[in-house]
Amino acid sequence: MASPSISHLGSAGSALAFEDYSLYSNLSDDQLLQVAIERSLTETHHSAPTDYSATAPATTSPPQASQSQDNKPNPPSTDRYQRRVSSGQNPAAPQTSVTYSSPNPPTEKPPDMKTFDGTVSRFMTGSGKRMVAYYRPDGSLVHIAPEPEEEEEPLFRAIREGKATKVKALATCRGTNLMLPSKPGWLATHQAAWFGQDSCLRMLLSAQPGMVNKRTSRGETPIMVAVSRVQLGCVQVLLEHGADAEIPNNEKETPLYKACERNSAAIVATLLNHGVAVNTRCIQGWTALQEAVVQSNMEICEMLLKAGAKLNTRNMYGLTPLFTAAQNGQMASLRFLIKHGADINTQADDGATALYEAAKMGHEEVVELLLSQKADANKPGKTGMLPLHIAAQRGSDLIVSMLIPATSRARVRRTGISPLHLAAERNRDDVLEMLIEAGFDVNAQLSEERMRLYEDRRSTALYFSVINNNVEAVRMLLNAGANPNLDMFKPLMVASRMGCIQTVKLLVEHGADINAGIPTHPTTFPAVFMFSMKYLPLLKYLLDHGGHALPCFDCVYGNRAHPPIKTNRSNWDNDSDQILAEVPLRTGVQFCEMISAPSISRWAGPIIDVLLDYVGHVTLCSRLMEHLDSYSGWSGIKEKAGNFTSVYFHCTNSQHISRHLPVHQIIQSH
Known part of the structure; x- marks a missing residue:
């Protein structure tokens, strides 16, 4: 930019409103944005700087490296936010030459860390660019530049680039310690499994077989890494070299569970052929079959079932695979499980059935299928309500119409609340009309226990409609025979307090006292x-x-x-x-x-x-x-x-x- 102006600065301009604009004449728009961000943090830096010790994060991916030629994604490196420095710990980073005309501008080069006494701030831009800024004790900016990339070890770079010959040379070199991780627990075998370099992996395991089951800080073995990245070739190489496919990660997820999560039928088949246990639970009690049901992969479900997967295994919340299928609206999985004899009336720990959960989530096809298979519509959840109640509350017309003939009126009365109450409370007029036409008692009152949940001690569906100022619902209920004098605090008083003359007239015309x-x-x-x-x-x-x-x-x-x-x-x-x-x-x-x-x-x-x-x-x-x-x-x-x-x-x-x-x-x- 030859002569920058406010219009060129955009949003950065407001942060630099009182600066000499020639100060930034050689900065790009991206650099201007970074300076503006730093200016907005000036007040923070004027306060006493905080000392953050450098700690290594959990290993979820291999160390930072430049983009490989095959365009495979590279995971992020260790990041440190701020730390007080008094001695050199970071190498100097080259900085583009910039000419400043204002007094005390940032320097062109980073300070000498051996003598620098100030604060180092690291942050990331919205585009993912890592930046580092150096501040004096008084908060003034010394230098700002992109953060220098960490140098990648030759062996790990060769693995990432797939240079098998170089990997072999480095792995067999007398001075190379293959058991030394580059990051917490991250060995060369994890690097090869991540990038799918099965030939490199074979060479590494030949040179050091003891790496085959080593775990990262997250408990991931090389085979777990390979499964997570869907690297079938690496999985096969690891199994050939004796990898233990039963070792779980810190979440107690096995490679088989992870393969189901990644929806890879080929890896699932490979692991099952190797004889892995099929009913192992993760930390939340989920099995591989339950994860396959969520993914609605019938090929994997079939393989797991043939390998001995149990249909009615419950997780820590009491959910079976069939319940999970109904909850997620997975029709194919649901049909598969029903066909093979799964319990259709399974209940979670809170008492909810698969039918209740499907009605709650609005899965119409699932409700229809479950009812066709004689699912019990009269099993209440922990709140005491039936599937019809939750469907009326949600306003699912079609589901309500399917549940009405399957629901016992006596069981509805036993719950202490009518679906009319819930439809009126949520202004579900279509459902309300449907329930009235089906013959539900418009004068049904809340049980004493449920009535106490409301400060005004309301008891009728009419009261709910009046307090919602829903004139049409009030008209429907009154025309169907609703008594306007049953509530302790009369609906007429509510309508009068709200000044709704239409509702007042309707109530008076129908005998309100x-x-x-x-x-x-x-x-x-x-x-x-x-x-x-x-x-x-x-x-x-x-x-x-x-x-x-x-x-x-x-x-x-x-x-x-x-x-x-x-x-x-x-x-x-x-x-x-x-x-x-x-x-x-x-x-x-x-x-x-x-x-x-x-x-x-x-x-x-x-x-x-x-x-x-x-x-x-x-x-x-x-x-x-x-x-x-x-x-x-x-x-x-x-x-x-x-x-x-x-x-x-x-x-x-x-x-x-x-x-x-x-x-x-x-x-x-x-």
Whole structure:
């Protein structure tokens, strides 16, 4: 870049916003990005540097090397993040010459590690490039450059490149110690097995047979490495030289298990012909057959079964191969196992059956196959629920339709929860309709044990639909005969609190008790009024359809002074401002106390005004009078209480009409 600009810097530009841009005139975009990354870490480096000791990682792959000519992947080398250095441990790395114009720029060459006292930071770019940066104790950057590659030993390089003649020469050289690893446990035989150099491997084993079963830090023998890399030729060479094919790695996985995991039928056949044990378990209890089932390789499954693999062996979670096949939706494996007599009703340690797990995962074909083979749909899992429950909860229409005829209604009742509850809870309307049409009881209630799981002690599917504000589900349940008055906290109160007038109307039309109370929070007036006071049209609707207004004006104190109200936040109202009054009355909380709550008292006048339209002559208690006196615009409401009433009468055309008449006219009319 001849003359860099902000537009060329891209995202790095923001990190270098206050620098002299000529400082970076000779850097590439990639180098600029690295400098920007380092600048973002400056605050970290200003703090006291941390001393990280160099530790070798577990050997999962051979040591670092340049890309081979055959383009085989090369595993990463040992990486160290940061360490405090006071003596030379890293060789100097060549650095591209860069011209800087700002003061105290990074040097062109790495510092002399014999005299350098600072911090060395190693990191990797997003493209996988390894970088190293040197910092002074004050956090300023000394030098940054790509990390020099570690030098590869001649023998391991010759193996990687497949130079058999050179490998033979080095292996037979008097000064060569073939038992000396290049990394923790990584011998030349592991290197040959990794890169599939079977001719080199043959020469190495001829020179030093004792390497045949040596293990890496992960417990991998050369044959395990060869199997992991699907190097069939190397596997055969190792077996010819006496390799023990039963030695597991640190995860207790045998070469046979690994061959099944790698889906290599040829290696599985080779190992089985060599007579390896077929039912050995890994650290989690999985067998080779279970892994082959997961891979859905019927050729391998057939070979394992002929070699004596057990069909119903369980892993540490109690899962058999058939359960695993059902869980993963492996139809071919499932048919194979059923054909050979696997237990179709096998249960895991938590009680779940293969059918339950298939329904949970939504595997429709698996459910159909299991049911066709007489799988028991009435075995509950550890939660007590049946496959139908989990299918309804998941919303699997087809699976629900298959499970309905196979499920016992008596067993459903015994679980203490209906699939209707779960369908309503998750808004699975199609499933809900299907269950209703199948005749499931829309008034089924949760068992006491399951009811206690909910703070509001809900018990019906209708309650779930109301609290979800699912009008269509509410309509379906009510039309099917759902009783809106079964729950302790009535669905009508929930709908009123949510302000859902459609749901309120549906509930009232189907017989919801407007004047019901709450057993745990008794009131002297209809409890639903508490949740509709802020929405006067809703309050009027409830009063028009049978809500009792008169109890709102019954007060045991009358014109006398009311005692102070001790308030307590309600534990059943989601409104954070809603306060329930606690008073020592046998009959419960009075209307005048409820309306005194801070969140309601500001609307006391209009609320009282609406209620007075539905009662005759009433006496307002001293507390209600206080509310009406608190605002001059409400003074006329007091006169309404003493002189007017609202009456309802039934006309010949069956219409209800509300009229405001003086008290003496009402008396004369009667």
